[in-house]
Amino acid sequence: MAYHQEPESELEVDAFHLNSESNQMESLPSLDEVEEILGYKFENWRLLEEAFTDSSFPDKRVSYERLEHVGDSVLNLLFTKEHYFKYPDLPPGTLTRLRAANVDTEKLARVAIEHGLHRFLRDKKPLLDEQIREFSQAILDYSLHSNGLIDVPKVLADIVKSLIGAVFIDCNSSIDTVWKVFKNLLEPIISPEMLKIHPVTELYELCQKKHLKVKFVDLWRESMAFDVFIDNQLVGRGTYGLKKEIAHNRAAKDALDNLGRILGEKDSTDES
Amino acid sequence: MAYHQEPESELEVDAFHLNSESNQMESLPSLDEVEEILGYKFENWRLLEEAFTDSSFPDKRVSYERLEHVGDSVLNLLFTKEHYFKYPDLPPGTLTRLRAANVDTEKLARVAIEHGLHRFLRDKKPLLDEQIREFSQAILDYSLHSNGLIDVPKVLADIVKSLIGAVFIDCNSSIDTVWKVFKNLLEPIISPEMLKIHPVTELYELCQKKHLKVKFVDLWRESMAFDVFIDNQLVGRGTYGLKKEIAHNRAAKDALDNLGRILGEKDSTDES
Structure with a gap:
Protein backbone atom coordinates (compact mmCIF):
# COMPACT_ATOMS: atom_id res chain seq x y z
CA MET A 1 0.00 0.00 0.00
CA ALA A 2 2.02 2.82 -1.39
CA TYR A 3 -0.40 5.32 0.15
CA HIS A 4 0.61 4.35 3.65
CA GLN A 5 4.27 3.71 3.02
CA GLU A 6 5.02 7.19 1.80
CA PRO A 7 3.84 9.12 4.85
CA GLU A 8 5.57 6.59 7.09
CA SER A 9 8.94 7.02 5.43
CA GLU A 10 8.47 10.78 5.56
CA LEU A 11 7.78 10.51 9.25
CA GLU A 12 10.96 8.54 9.71
CA VAL A 13 13.00 11.21 7.97
CA ASP A 14 11.35 13.93 10.05
CA ALA A 15 12.00 12.07 13.26
CA PHE A 16 15.64 11.66 12.31
CA HIS A 17 15.85 15.33 11.36
CA LEU A 18 14.27 16.45 14.60
CA ASN A 19 16.56 14.18 16.49
CA SER A 20 19.75 15.44 14.90
CA GLU A 21 18.56 19.04 15.38
CA SER A 22 17.64 18.46 18.97
CA ASN A 23 21.16 17.12 19.61
CA GLN A 24 22.61 20.32 18.24
CA MET A 25 20.11 22.42 20.14
CA GLU A 26 20.24 20.63 23.43
CA SER A 27 22.93 22.85 24.92
CA LEU A 195 34.55 60.27 22.15
CA LYS A 196 38.05 58.90 22.09
CA ILE A 197 40.68 59.31 19.45
CA HIS A 198 42.14 56.19 17.91
CA PRO A 199 45.70 55.51 19.21
CA VAL A 200 47.31 55.81 15.76
CA THR A 201 45.62 59.18 15.15
CA GLU A 202 46.40 60.28 18.69
CA LEU A 203 50.10 59.46 18.27
CA TYR A 204 50.35 61.38 14.98
CA GLU A 205 48.52 64.38 16.48
CA LEU A 206 50.69 64.44 19.59
CA CYS A 207 53.93 64.19 17.59
CA GLN A 208 52.81 66.95 15.25
CA LYS A 209 52.06 69.18 18.23
CA LYS A 210 55.45 68.47 19.83
CA HIS A 211 57.32 68.71 16.48
CA LEU A 212 58.48 65.10 16.66
CA LYS A 213 59.05 62.85 13.65
CA VAL A 214 57.10 59.58 13.92
CA LYS A 215 57.69 56.48 11.82
CA PHE A 216 56.04 53.05 11.90
CA VAL A 217 58.12 50.07 10.74
CA ASP A 218 56.03 47.16 9.52
CA LEU A 219 57.64 43.87 10.67
CA TRP A 220 54.38 42.00 10.64
CA ARG A 221 55.32 39.38 8.04
CA GLU A 222 58.60 38.57 9.77
CA SER A 223 57.63 38.81 13.43
CA MET A 224 53.93 39.82 13.70
CA ALA A 225 55.08 43.20 15.04
CA PHE A 226 55.16 46.93 14.36
CA ASP A 227 57.93 49.17 15.67
CA VAL A 228 57.48 52.88 16.29
CA PHE A 229 60.40 55.25 15.93
CA ILE A 230 60.14 58.82 17.18
CA ASP A 231 62.95 61.11 16.12
CA ASN A 232 64.81 57.93 15.08
CA GLN A 233 64.52 56.34 18.52
CA LEU A 234 62.62 53.11 19.12
CA VAL A 235 59.75 54.15 21.40
CA GLY A 236 57.09 51.46 20.98
CA ARG A 237 56.35 47.98 19.73
CA GLY A 238 53.12 46.09 19.23
CA THR A 239 52.60 42.44 18.36
CA TYR A 240 49.50 40.52 17.37
CA GLY A 241 49.48 37.45 15.17
CA LEU A 242 45.85 37.33 13.96
CA LYS A 243 45.42 40.83 12.59
CA LYS A 244 48.01 43.24 11.28
CA GLU A 245 45.84 46.22 12.15
CA ILE A 246 45.74 45.31 15.83
CA ALA A 247 49.55 44.97 15.96
CA HIS A 248 49.68 48.46 14.39
CA ASN A 249 47.27 49.90 16.97
CA ARG A 250 49.09 48.24 19.84
CA ALA A 251 52.42 49.69 18.69
CA ALA A 252 50.85 53.17 18.66
CA LYS A 253 49.40 52.63 22.14
CA ASP A 254 52.75 51.40 23.47
CA ALA A 255 54.52 54.42 21.94
CA LEU A 256 51.93 56.76 23.46
CA ASP A 257 52.43 55.25 26.92
CA ASN A 258 56.23 55.47 26.66
CA LEU A 259 56.13 58.91 25.10
CA GLY A 260 53.94 60.13 27.95
CA ARG A 261 56.64 59.02 30.40
CA ILE A 262 59.50 60.47 28.29
CA LEU A 263 57.77 63.80 27.80
CA GLY A 264 56.73 63.87 31.46
CA GLU A 265 60.37 63.36 32.51
CA LYS A 266 61.56 65.92 29.96
CA ASP A 267 58.99 68.46 31.12
CA SER A 268 59.95 68.00 34.78
CA THR A 269 63.68 68.24 33.88
CA ASP A 270 62.96 71.40 31.91
CA GLU A 271 61.08 72.83 34.86
CA SER A 272 63.76 72.00 37.45
CA MET B 1 16.01 109.52 27.02
CA ALA B 2 18.11 106.42 26.85
CA TYR B 3 15.04 104.23 27.36
CA HIS B 4 13.51 105.28 24.06
CA GLN B 5 16.72 105.52 22.05
CA GLU B 6 17.75 101.94 22.53
CA PRO B 7 14.71 100.27 21.01
CA GLU B 8 14.76 102.75 18.13
CA SER B 9 18.33 101.96 17.18
CA GLU B 10 17.54 98.23 17.42
CA LEU B 11 14.64 98.76 15.07
CA GLU B 12 16.93 100.52 12.62
CA VAL B 13 19.33 97.59 12.63
CA ASP B 14 16.49 95.14 12.15
CA ALA B 15 15.06 97.14 9.27
CA PHE B 16 18.47 97.20 7.58
CA HIS B 17 18.91 93.47 8.17
CA LEU B 18 15.49 92.68 6.75
CA ASN B 19 16.19 94.87 3.77
CA SER B 20 19.50 93.26 2.90
CA GLU B 21 17.92 89.80 3.33
CA SER B 22 14.99 90.64 1.13
CA ASN B 23 17.36 91.73 -1.64
CA GLN B 24 19.06 88.34 -1.56
CA MET B 25 15.75 86.51 -1.40
CA GLU B 26 13.92 88.44 -4.07
CA SER B 27 14.77 86.07 -6.92
CA LEU B 195 21.41 47.40 -11.17
CA LYS B 196 24.25 48.39 -13.43
CA ILE B 197 27.88 47.60 -13.05
CA HIS B 198 30.28 50.51 -12.92
CA PRO B 199 32.20 50.83 -16.24
CA VAL B 200 35.62 50.25 -14.63
CA THR B 201 34.39 47.06 -12.91
CA GLU B 202 32.56 45.99 -16.07
CA LEU B 203 35.72 46.37 -18.18
CA TYR B 204 37.83 44.35 -15.75
CA GLU B 205 35.17 41.62 -15.55
CA LEU B 206 34.77 41.42 -19.33
CA CYS B 207 38.54 41.28 -19.91
CA GLN B 208 38.95 38.57 -17.28
CA LYS B 209 36.21 36.51 -18.94
CA LYS B 210 37.79 36.93 -22.39
CA HIS B 211 41.34 36.36 -21.05
CA LEU B 212 42.48 39.84 -22.14
CA LYS B 213 45.10 41.90 -20.31
CA VAL B 214 43.78 45.36 -19.43
CA LYS B 215 45.92 48.29 -18.34
CA PHE B 216 44.96 51.90 -17.51
CA VAL B 217 47.60 54.60 -18.12
CA ASP B 218 47.13 57.67 -15.95
CA LEU B 219 47.93 60.79 -18.04
CA TRP B 220 45.68 63.04 -15.98
CA ARG B 221 48.36 65.42 -14.73
CA GLU B 222 49.79 65.92 -18.20
CA SER B 223 46.66 65.92 -20.35
CA MET B 224 43.59 65.34 -18.11
CA ALA B 225 43.23 61.89 -19.72
CA PHE B 226 43.36 58.17 -19.10
CA ASP B 227 44.33 55.68 -21.79
CA VAL B 228 43.22 52.06 -21.78
CA PHE B 229 45.40 49.37 -23.31
CA ILE B 230 44.01 45.90 -23.90
CA ASP B 231 46.58 43.26 -24.83
CA ASN B 232 49.00 46.18 -25.38
CA GLN B 233 46.71 47.91 -27.91
CA LEU B 234 45.23 51.35 -27.26
CA VAL B 235 41.48 50.68 -27.07
CA GLY B 236 40.05 53.64 -25.17
CA ARG B 237 40.63 57.14 -23.90
CA GLY B 238 38.73 59.37 -21.51
CA THR B 239 39.30 63.02 -20.66
CA TYR B 240 37.81 65.26 -17.99
CA GLY B 241 39.54 68.22 -16.40
CA LEU B 242 37.61 68.69 -13.17
CA LYS B 243 37.80 65.23 -11.69
CA LYS B 244 40.35 62.50 -12.27
CA GLU B 245 37.83 59.80 -11.37
CA ILE B 246 35.47 60.85 -14.15
CA ALA B 247 38.29 60.77 -16.74
CA HIS B 248 39.06 57.24 -15.48
CA ASN B 249 35.40 56.17 -15.81
CA ARG B 250 35.10 57.70 -19.26
CA ALA B 251 38.21 55.85 -20.45
CA ALA B 252 36.67 52.57 -19.25
CA LYS B 253 33.37 53.38 -20.99
CA ASP B 254 35.16 54.27 -24.23
CA ALA B 255 37.18 51.02 -24.07
CA LEU B 256 33.98 49.02 -23.43
CA ASP B 257 32.27 50.59 -26.45
CA ASN B 258 35.29 49.95 -28.69
CA LEU B 259 35.86 46.48 -27.30
CA GLY B 260 32.23 45.63 -27.99
CA ARG B 261 32.77 46.49 -31.65
CA ILE B 262 36.14 44.68 -31.84
CA LEU B 263 34.80 41.53 -30.16
CA GLY B 264 31.63 41.69 -32.26
CA GLU B 265 33.70 41.81 -35.44
CA LYS B 266 35.96 39.07 -34.18
CA ASP B 267 33.00 36.87 -33.25
CA SER B 268 31.35 37.36 -36.64
CA THR B 269 34.69 36.64 -38.40
CA ASP B 270 35.07 33.50 -36.30
CA GLU B 271 31.57 32.42 -37.21
CA SER B 272 31.94 33.01 -40.94
Missing part, protein backbone atom coordinates in the same frame (compact mmCIF):
# COMPACT_ATOMS: atom_id res chain seq x y z
CA LEU A 28 21.19 26.03 23.71
CA PRO A 29 19.04 27.94 26.18
CA SER A 30 15.45 28.63 25.14
CA LEU A 31 14.73 31.82 23.23
CA ASP A 32 12.03 32.64 25.82
CA GLU A 33 14.90 33.96 27.86
CA VAL A 34 15.74 36.50 25.14
CA GLU A 35 12.21 37.87 25.41
CA GLU A 36 12.83 38.32 29.12
CA ILE A 37 16.13 40.11 28.50
CA LEU A 38 14.42 42.43 26.00
CA GLY A 39 11.18 42.85 27.91
CA TYR A 40 9.46 42.27 24.59
CA LYS A 41 7.10 39.49 23.41
CA PHE A 42 7.42 38.55 19.75
CA GLU A 43 4.27 38.23 17.62
CA ASN A 44 6.26 36.28 15.06
CA TRP A 45 8.55 33.87 16.86
CA ARG A 46 10.31 32.90 13.61
CA LEU A 47 11.91 36.34 13.45
CA LEU A 48 13.51 35.70 16.82
CA GLU A 49 14.82 32.33 15.67
CA GLU A 50 16.12 33.82 12.43
CA ALA A 51 17.93 36.59 14.32
CA PHE A 52 20.10 34.02 16.12
CA THR A 53 20.74 31.58 13.27
CA ASP A 54 24.10 31.74 11.55
CA SER A 55 24.34 30.46 7.95
CA SER A 56 26.77 27.78 9.20
CA PHE A 57 23.91 26.18 11.15
CA PRO A 58 22.51 23.01 9.51
CA ASP A 59 19.05 24.59 9.18
CA LYS A 60 20.15 26.39 6.02
CA ARG A 61 16.73 27.90 5.33
CA VAL A 62 17.43 30.94 7.47
CA SER A 63 20.34 33.16 8.43
CA TYR A 64 20.43 36.30 10.53
CA GLU A 65 22.04 38.30 7.70
CA ARG A 66 18.94 39.89 6.22
CA LEU A 67 17.68 40.95 9.65
CA GLU A 68 21.14 42.28 10.47
CA HIS A 69 20.98 44.39 7.29
CA VAL A 70 17.66 45.84 8.51
CA GLY A 71 18.86 46.29 12.10
CA ASP A 72 21.93 48.15 10.93
CA SER A 73 19.77 50.84 9.26
CA VAL A 74 17.38 50.99 12.21
CA LEU A 75 20.21 51.39 14.70
CA ASN A 76 21.75 54.19 12.63
CA LEU A 77 18.47 56.08 12.54
CA LEU A 78 17.83 55.56 16.27
CA PHE A 79 21.11 57.23 17.22
CA THR A 80 20.76 59.90 14.52
CA LYS A 81 17.37 60.90 15.91
CA GLU A 82 18.47 60.71 19.56
CA HIS A 83 21.53 62.90 18.94
CA TYR A 84 19.66 65.38 16.73
CA PHE A 85 17.34 66.32 19.60
CA LYS A 86 19.82 65.86 22.45
CA TYR A 87 22.65 67.95 20.94
CA PRO A 88 21.03 70.80 18.98
CA ASP A 89 24.37 72.60 18.60
CA LEU A 90 26.60 69.77 17.41
CA PRO A 91 27.81 70.09 13.81
CA PRO A 92 27.08 67.16 11.45
CA GLY A 93 30.71 65.96 11.46
CA THR A 94 30.61 65.39 15.22
CA LEU A 95 27.15 63.83 14.97
CA THR A 96 28.59 61.34 12.47
CA ARG A 97 31.54 60.48 14.74
CA LEU A 98 29.22 60.13 17.72
CA ARG A 99 26.90 57.79 15.87
CA ALA A 100 29.85 55.74 14.59
CA ALA A 101 31.07 55.30 18.17
CA ASN A 102 27.65 54.06 19.28
CA VAL A 103 27.14 51.54 16.48
CA ASP A 104 30.76 50.41 16.46
CA THR A 105 31.47 46.65 16.26
CA GLU A 106 33.34 46.35 19.58
CA LYS A 107 30.69 48.47 21.31
CA LEU A 108 27.87 46.20 20.12
CA ALA A 109 29.85 43.00 20.76
CA ARG A 110 30.22 44.17 24.37
CA VAL A 111 26.44 44.60 24.54
CA ALA A 112 26.00 41.00 23.39
CA ILE A 113 28.36 39.68 26.07
CA GLU A 114 27.02 41.98 28.79
CA HIS A 115 23.48 40.63 28.34
CA GLY A 116 24.49 37.08 27.49
CA LEU A 117 22.97 37.22 23.99
CA HIS A 118 25.86 35.19 22.54
CA ARG A 119 24.56 32.10 24.38
CA PHE A 120 21.59 31.85 22.00
CA LEU A 121 23.56 31.84 18.76
CA ARG A 122 22.84 28.81 16.56
CA ASP A 123 26.04 28.19 14.60
CA LYS A 124 28.46 25.48 13.61
CA LYS A 125 31.70 27.43 13.55
CA PRO A 126 34.30 25.33 15.34
CA LEU A 127 36.54 28.21 16.50
CA LEU A 128 33.88 30.71 17.49
CA ASP A 129 33.35 29.62 21.11
CA GLU A 130 37.03 30.09 21.85
CA GLN A 131 37.12 33.51 20.11
CA ILE A 132 34.12 34.68 22.13
CA ARG A 133 35.73 33.43 25.36
CA GLU A 134 38.94 35.33 24.54
CA PHE A 135 37.00 38.48 23.73
CA SER A 136 35.01 38.26 27.00
CA GLN A 137 38.34 38.07 28.86
CA ALA A 138 40.07 40.80 26.86
CA ILE A 139 37.37 43.45 27.43
CA LEU A 140 37.98 43.25 31.17
CA ASP A 141 41.23 45.16 30.59
CA TYR A 142 39.46 48.10 28.91
CA SER A 143 36.54 49.56 30.80
CA LEU A 144 34.75 51.19 27.85
CA HIS A 145 36.51 50.39 24.58
CA SER A 146 39.91 49.06 23.53
CA ASN A 147 40.11 51.39 20.50
CA GLY A 148 41.28 48.70 18.15
CA LEU A 149 43.57 46.89 20.58
CA ILE A 150 41.59 43.65 20.78
CA ASP A 151 40.12 41.26 18.26
CA VAL A 152 36.32 41.39 18.03
CA PRO A 153 34.24 38.43 16.78
CA LYS A 154 32.00 40.34 14.33
CA VAL A 155 29.13 37.88 14.83
CA LEU A 156 28.56 39.29 18.32
CA ALA A 157 27.76 42.73 16.92
CA ASP A 158 25.78 41.11 14.10
CA ILE A 159 23.34 39.35 16.43
CA VAL A 160 22.64 42.60 18.30
CA LYS A 161 21.78 44.22 14.97
CA SER A 162 19.75 41.24 13.74
CA LEU A 163 17.78 41.27 16.99
CA ILE A 164 17.08 44.99 16.50
CA GLY A 165 15.97 44.20 12.94
CA ALA A 166 13.73 41.37 14.20
CA VAL A 167 11.97 43.62 16.74
CA PHE A 168 11.58 46.37 14.10
CA ILE A 169 9.86 44.00 11.65
CA ASP A 170 7.85 42.31 14.40
CA CYS A 171 6.41 45.57 15.81
CA ASN A 172 5.34 46.91 12.39
CA SER A 173 8.31 49.22 11.91
CA SER A 174 7.88 51.46 14.93
CA ILE A 175 11.29 52.96 15.62
CA ASP A 176 9.95 54.31 18.92
CA THR A 177 9.15 50.79 20.12
CA VAL A 178 12.60 49.57 19.08
CA TRP A 179 14.27 52.42 20.97
CA LYS A 180 12.22 51.68 24.11
CA VAL A 181 13.24 48.02 23.96
CA PHE A 182 16.95 48.58 23.26
CA LYS A 183 17.85 51.92 24.87
CA ASN A 184 18.91 50.41 28.19
CA LEU A 185 20.54 47.39 26.61
CA LEU A 186 22.76 49.65 24.50
CA GLU A 187 24.24 51.34 27.58
CA PRO A 188 26.73 52.86 28.08
CA ILE A 189 25.60 55.30 25.37
CA ILE A 190 28.67 57.21 24.18
CA SER A 191 28.40 60.99 24.71
CA PRO A 192 30.44 63.68 22.92
CA GLU A 193 32.69 63.97 25.99
CA MET A 194 33.46 60.25 25.82
CA LEU B 28 13.90 82.98 -4.88
CA PRO B 29 10.48 81.36 -5.32
CA SER B 30 8.36 80.96 -2.19
CA LEU B 31 8.73 77.79 -0.16
CA ASP B 32 4.94 77.33 -0.35
CA GLU B 33 5.64 75.81 -3.72
CA VAL B 34 7.78 73.09 -2.09
CA GLU B 35 4.79 72.11 0.04
CA GLU B 36 2.79 71.72 -3.17
CA ILE B 37 5.52 69.59 -4.77
CA LEU B 38 5.61 67.37 -1.68
CA GLY B 39 1.88 67.37 -1.01
CA TYR B 40 2.80 67.96 2.62
CA LYS B 41 2.07 70.92 4.93
CA PHE B 42 4.80 71.69 7.47
CA GLU B 43 3.83 72.24 11.13
CA ASN B 44 7.20 73.89 11.71
CA TRP B 45 8.01 76.14 8.75
CA ARG B 46 11.54 76.79 10.05
CA LEU B 47 12.49 73.19 9.26
CA LEU B 48 11.58 73.80 5.63
CA GLU B 49 13.66 76.99 5.53
CA GLU B 50 16.58 75.21 7.20
CA ALA B 51 16.42 72.36 4.67
CA PHE B 52 17.16 74.77 1.82
CA THR B 53 19.75 77.02 3.47
CA ASP B 54 23.40 76.45 2.60
CA SER B 55 26.05 77.53 5.12
CA SER B 56 27.34 79.99 2.49
CA PHE B 57 24.10 81.98 2.82
CA PRO B 58 24.45 85.19 4.87
CA ASP B 59 21.89 83.97 7.42
CA LYS B 60 24.56 81.92 9.18
CA ARG B 61 22.29 80.74 11.98
CA VAL B 62 21.08 77.77 10.00
CA SER B 63 22.42 75.29 7.48
CA TYR B 64 20.81 72.22 5.95
CA GLU B 65 23.66 69.99 7.09
CA ARG B 66 22.14 68.66 10.30
CA LEU B 67 18.85 67.86 8.56
CA GLU B 68 20.77 66.22 5.74
CA HIS B 69 22.50 64.02 8.34
CA VAL B 70 19.06 62.97 9.61
CA GLY B 71 17.58 62.54 6.12
CA ASP B 72 20.47 60.32 5.08
CA SER B 73 19.65 57.81 7.85
CA VAL B 74 15.91 58.02 7.18
CA LEU B 75 16.39 57.41 3.46
CA ASN B 76 18.60 54.41 4.14
CA LEU B 77 16.00 52.85 6.41
CA LEU B 78 13.16 53.58 3.97
CA PHE B 79 14.82 51.62 1.20
CA THR B 80 16.05 48.91 3.56
CA LYS B 81 12.50 48.30 4.75
CA GLU B 82 10.97 48.52 1.26
CA HIS B 83 13.46 46.02 -0.17
CA TYR B 84 13.23 43.66 2.82
CA PHE B 85 9.54 43.06 2.17
CA LYS B 86 9.58 43.37 -1.61
CA TYR B 87 12.48 40.97 -2.22
CA PRO B 88 12.26 38.22 0.43
CA ASP B 89 14.82 36.08 -1.39
CA LEU B 90 17.57 38.61 -2.05
CA PRO B 91 20.79 38.04 -0.09
CA PRO B 92 22.07 40.93 2.07
CA GLY B 93 24.91 41.75 -0.35
CA THR B 94 22.45 42.46 -3.17
CA LEU B 95 20.17 44.37 -0.78
CA THR B 96 23.13 46.59 0.09
CA ARG B 97 23.96 47.23 -3.59
CA LEU B 98 20.32 47.93 -4.35
CA ARG B 99 20.01 50.43 -1.52
CA ALA B 100 23.27 52.11 -2.55
CA ALA B 101 21.90 52.57 -6.08
CA ASN B 102 18.73 54.18 -4.75
CA VAL B 103 20.42 56.63 -2.37
CA ASP B 104 23.29 57.38 -4.75
CA THR B 105 24.33 61.04 -5.22
CA GLU B 106 23.61 61.27 -8.95
CA LYS B 107 20.27 59.51 -8.47
CA LEU B 108 19.16 62.01 -5.81
CA ALA B 109 20.56 65.01 -7.70
CA ARG B 110 18.38 63.94 -10.65
CA VAL B 111 15.37 63.91 -8.31
CA ALA B 112 16.17 67.50 -7.27
CA ILE B 113 16.33 68.67 -10.89
CA GLU B 114 13.31 66.63 -12.01
CA HIS B 115 11.08 68.32 -9.41
CA GLY B 116 12.76 71.72 -9.54
CA LEU B 117 13.88 71.58 -5.91
CA HIS B 118 17.22 73.26 -6.76
CA ARG B 119 15.35 76.54 -7.42
CA PHE B 120 14.69 77.01 -3.70
CA LEU B 121 18.28 76.68 -2.53
CA ARG B 122 19.49 79.66 -0.50
CA ASP B 123 23.23 79.88 -1.10
CA LYS B 124 25.96 82.31 -2.01
CA LYS B 125 28.25 80.03 -3.99
CA PRO B 126 29.25 81.89 -7.12
CA LEU B 127 29.90 78.86 -9.36
CA LEU B 128 27.00 76.68 -8.29
CA ASP B 129 24.37 77.95 -10.74
CA GLU B 130 26.60 77.13 -13.69
CA GLN B 131 27.46 73.68 -12.28
CA ILE B 132 23.76 72.91 -11.82
CA ARG B 133 23.00 74.10 -15.37
CA GLU B 134 25.76 71.86 -16.77
CA PHE B 135 24.49 68.89 -14.76
CA SER B 136 20.89 69.43 -15.98
CA GLN B 137 22.21 69.35 -19.55
CA ALA B 138 24.54 66.38 -19.05
CA ILE B 139 21.86 64.05 -17.63
CA LEU B 140 19.90 64.33 -20.87
CA ASP B 141 22.53 62.07 -22.48
CA TYR B 142 21.98 59.26 -19.93
CA SER B 143 18.40 58.19 -19.41
CA LEU B 144 18.80 56.63 -15.96
CA HIS B 145 22.33 57.11 -14.65
CA SER B 146 25.70 58.06 -16.11
CA ASN B 147 27.56 55.59 -13.84
CA GLY B 148 30.25 58.06 -12.91
CA LEU B 149 30.60 59.70 -16.33
CA ILE B 150 29.32 63.14 -15.33
CA ASP B 151 30.13 65.57 -12.53
CA VAL B 152 27.38 65.84 -9.90
CA PRO B 153 26.94 68.95 -7.70
CA LYS B 154 26.65 67.19 -4.32
CA VAL B 155 24.42 69.94 -2.92
CA LEU B 156 21.56 68.73 -5.16
CA ALA B 157 21.51 65.35 -3.46
CA ASP B 158 22.03 67.03 -0.08
CA ILE B 159 18.85 69.12 -0.32
CA VAL B 160 16.77 66.05 -1.18
CA LYS B 161 18.13 64.39 1.97
CA SER B 162 17.70 67.52 4.12
CA LEU B 163 14.10 67.82 2.93
CA ILE B 164 13.51 64.17 3.90
CA GLY B 165 15.08 64.95 7.29
CA ALA B 166 12.85 68.02 7.69
CA VAL B 167 9.65 66.07 6.99
CA PHE B 168 10.78 63.28 9.34
CA ILE B 169 11.35 65.71 12.22
CA ASP B 170 8.21 67.70 11.38
CA CYS B 171 5.88 64.67 11.38
CA ASN B 172 7.16 63.31 14.71
CA SER B 173 9.47 60.69 13.22
CA SER B 174 6.95 58.61 11.30
CA ILE B 175 8.91 56.80 8.62
CA ASP B 176 5.61 55.73 7.04
CA THR B 177 4.59 59.36 6.51
CA VAL B 178 8.00 60.19 5.01
CA TRP B 179 7.73 57.24 2.61
CA LYS B 180 4.22 58.32 1.53
CA VAL B 181 5.48 61.86 0.83
CA PHE B 182 8.67 60.88 -1.02
CA LYS B 183 7.93 57.54 -2.68
CA ASN B 184 6.73 59.04 -5.96
CA LEU B 185 9.31 61.83 -5.93
CA LEU B 186 12.10 59.25 -5.69
CA GLU B 187 11.04 57.55 -8.92
CA PRO B 188 12.45 55.81 -10.86
CA ILE B 189 13.10 53.40 -7.98
CA ILE B 190 16.00 51.14 -9.00
CA SER B 191 15.06 47.44 -9.08
CA PRO B 192 17.49 44.47 -8.94
CA GLU B 193 17.13 44.08 -12.73
CA MET B 194 18.22 47.69 -13.24
